[in-house]
Amino acid sequence: MDKKNIGIIVDDSADLTKEIIEKYQIRVVTLNLHWPELENIAGENLFQKIRELEKRGNKSFAKTSQPSPKAFLDIFKEELKKAEKIICLTITSKHSGTYNSACQAKRFLGEQGNNVFVVDSENGIASFGLIALAAAKWVGKGVVAEEILKKLEDFIPQVKLAALLEDPSRLEASGRLSPTIANWIRKMQKLGIRPLIGLKEGKITAIGIKANAKDIPSALFDELENKTKKMRSEGKKIDVAIVHCDNEERAKRLEGMVKEKLKEAEIAFVNMVDDVLGSLLGADSVAVAWAPKE
Numbered sequence: 001m002d003k004k005n006i007g008i009i010v011d012d013s014a015d016l017t018k019e020i021i022e023k024y025q026i027r028v029v030t031l032n033l034h035w036p037e038l039e040n041i042a043g044e045n046l047f048q049k050i051r052e053l054e055k056r057g058n059k060s061f062a063k064t065s066q067p068s069p070k071a072f073l074d075i076f077k078e079e080l081k082k083a084e085k086i087i088c089l090t091i092t093s094k095h096s097g098t099y100n101s102a103c104q105a106k107r108f109l110g111e112q113g114n115n116v117f118v119v120d121s122e123n124g125i126a127s128f129g130l131i132a133l134a135a136a137k138w139v140g141k142g143v144v145a146e147e148i149l150k151k152l153e154d155f156i157p158q159v160k161l162a163a164l165l166e167d168p169s170r171l172e173a174s175g176r177l178s179p180t181i182a183n184w185i186r187k188m189q190k191l192g193i194r195p196l197i198g199l200k201e202g203k204i205t206a207i208g209i210k211a212n213a214k215d216i217p218s219a220l221f222d223e224l225e226n227k228t229k230k231m232r233s234e235g236k237k238i239d240v241a242i243v244h245c246d247n248e249e250r251a252k253r254l255e256g257m258v259k260e261k262l263k264e265a266e267i268a269f270v271n272m273v274d275d276v277l278g279s280l281l282g283a284d285s286v287a288v289a290w291a292p293k294e
Helices: 018-023 046-055 069-080 098-108 110-115 125-140 145-158 169-174 179-190 216-227 229-233 248-261 275-281
Strands: 004-011 027-029 032-034 063-065 083-090 116-120 160-164 194-200 203-210 238-244 265-272 286-292
Touching (some): 004 125, 004 145, 027 069, 032 275, 063 275, 069 098, 069 110, 083 098, 083 110, 083 125, 083 145, 098 110, 098 116, 110 116, 116 145, 125 145, 125 160, 125 238, 125 265, 125 286, 145 286, 160 216, 169 179, 169 275, 179 194, 194 216, 203 216, 216 248, 216 286, 238 248, 248 265
Parallel strands (some): 004 027, 004 083, 238 265
Antiparallel strands (some): 160 194, 160 286, 194 203, 238 286
């Protein structure tokens, strides 16, 4: 069997849909979640279990960790049987050791490692998903690996993310959000102001506030509309990804606003947040990401 030119590997924090993963033959490495208190809690997904846990007054938090180098190594070996080269994209290295695990696995391959390229997406959830999707599309168009790496260098800084949390406590407890910013979010929420969370240079941080937005979908749409105004006025098309923590109603409302009011935008995907990052964001949070259309 002939090998394909390039295989794409991501970790599951990219939150890509099953349809995208199957269409582009993307391999997914799973992040690790340890939360014993959830084992006997009923629920169809993590977020339903979190809600039930909170109802019971249980204030426990998940323990998360990056995939082991062996987890990457096993998939690298499998994929190198099918592809000449591999591009592996990971969640931002500023908040996870996943990138480091993938780099270790690459070194374990010896000379074969020269055909594996590990890229720090500097992003997570919806924005990481748009980066992975762009890389997969370039592969589909026959772009060579070295050129894709150059394109990613230009593309990654252009991908933006905005999220609204119901409660910053879980991100704060994990150490990924400073107590100063978490307390600021709580203070703003009491005043009826919705603080926006995003990524700057790969780090989770506050990126602004929405004072007049009546709800989460409206606040996120307002941010998306404002931040893409210049791009759209220049006639550029944008891709938009929406992810949610088991609040499909909010995600669908946001999707509807984008489709109705932003003719230059196309919805790349709408999906539920993965369990590991979902355990940090908490139930009902919603995020939107955007990027120039590739």
